[in-house]
Amino acid sequence: xxxxxxxxxxxxxxxxxxxxxxxxxxxxxxxxxSENVVVLGRSGTGKSxxxxxxxxxxxxxxxxxxxxxxxxxxxxxxxxxxxxxQVGFSFQSSxxxxxxxxxxxxxxxxxxxxxxxxxxxxxxxxxxxxxxVGLSQTINQMPSELSGGQxxxxxxxxxxxxxxxxxxxxxxxxxxxxxxxxxxxNLINEVRERYKATSIIITHDLTCAKATGDRVAxxxxxxxxRVGTFDEVFADPDERVQQFYNYNFVN
Numbered sequence: 665x666x667x668x669x670x671x672x673x674x675x676x677x678x679x680x681x682x683x684x685x686x687x688x689x690x691x692x693x694x695x696x697x698s699e700n701v702v703v704l705g706r707s708g709t710g711k712s713x714x715x716x717x718x719x720x721x722x723x724x725x726x727x728x729x730x731x732x733x734x735x736x737x738x739x740x741x742x743x744x745x746x747x748x749x750q751v752g753f754s755f756q757s758s759x760x761x762x763x764x765x766x767x768x769x770x771x772x773x774x775x776x777x778x779x780x781x782x783x784x785x786x787x788x789x790x791x792x793x794x795x796x797v798g799l800s801q802t803i804n805q806m807p808s809e810l811s812g813g814q815x816x817x818x819x820x821x822x823x824x825x826x827x828x829x830x831x832x833x834x835x836x837x838x839x840x841x842x843x844x845x846x847x848x849x850n851l852i853n854e855v856r857e858r859y860k861a862t863s864i865i866i867t868h869d870l871t872c873a874k875a876t877g878d879r880v881a882x883x884x885x886x887x888x889x890r891v892g893t894f895d896e897v898f899a900d901p902d903e904r905v906q907q908f909y910n911y912n913f914v915n
Contacts, residue, residue, distance in 0.1 A: 670697045672830065672862050673718070678727035680713055687713050689886030691727070695864060700856055702865045702877035704897075706908065709883045711866040715832045718864075719751055720744050732829060749777055752828035752861075754820050756835040760807040767803045770794070770822050777826060793821040796858065797851060813844035817851060824855060831855060831863040837872045849875040870909065882908075 673695035680688040687710035695701050703711050716722040720736050729736045760769050770790045794800045797817040837845040874894045882890040890897045898909050
């Protein structure tokens with residue numbers, strides 16, 4: 665799929681500090697509709713802080729974040745809730761409820777966010793979401809019975825069940841074996857194709873970055889110093905870029 669030229673996320677001059685720790689120091693980025701953008705950086709560089717600001721979980725110290733034409737830091741109450749239904753957040757831990765079956769985990773966001781759904785509507789949505797991630801057979805299992813990769817896929821299914829316009833993936837391949845990583849990378853691309861979703865993928869996994877990203881934005885010293893295709897970013901002779909490549913990437 666070719667991304668459009670319509671930005672759905674616009675970030676300008678974004679700054680965030682925690683005491684004397686200056687994490688984001690003037691971040692600028694446009695993300696276009698149906699585009700996969702990988703935010704790449706070492707641990708502790710502010711990748712997760714960035715997406716928390718994007719969904720209103722943290723307030724910026726300066727700058728602006730406009731998502732789907734809405735200034736996120738200005739949203740309150742019902743407006744913020746309605747906005748968050750348009751933005752899916754796939755957590756690193758998958759964030760499944762251990763006491764609920766897979767069916768109940770997927771039902772939860774539906775019944776919480778959409779009123780007057782019939783039992784048939786709920787069942788249809790759950791079955792479709794599980795089919796989309798290739799795990800229909802798990803519907804009556806508990807999260808503890810699934811592998812790490814399966815839990816990750818279920819977490820993505822639960823996020824996609826509300827059909828958000830934007831997907832945020834936080835370290836989607838963390839802790840997974842290489843084969844399962846490939847499956848998750850393929851799923852991220854399939855989600856974009858099937859739902860026309862715009863995605864930001866937070867990772868330090870270069871294999872994931874190369875497989876999923878239309879563009880890569882490398883966070884260095886609190887700013888996006890390098891933005892482009894994977895090959896464009898890593899053609900840069902900057903020692904910080906090359907050290908990251910040499911340490912992480914497996915061809």
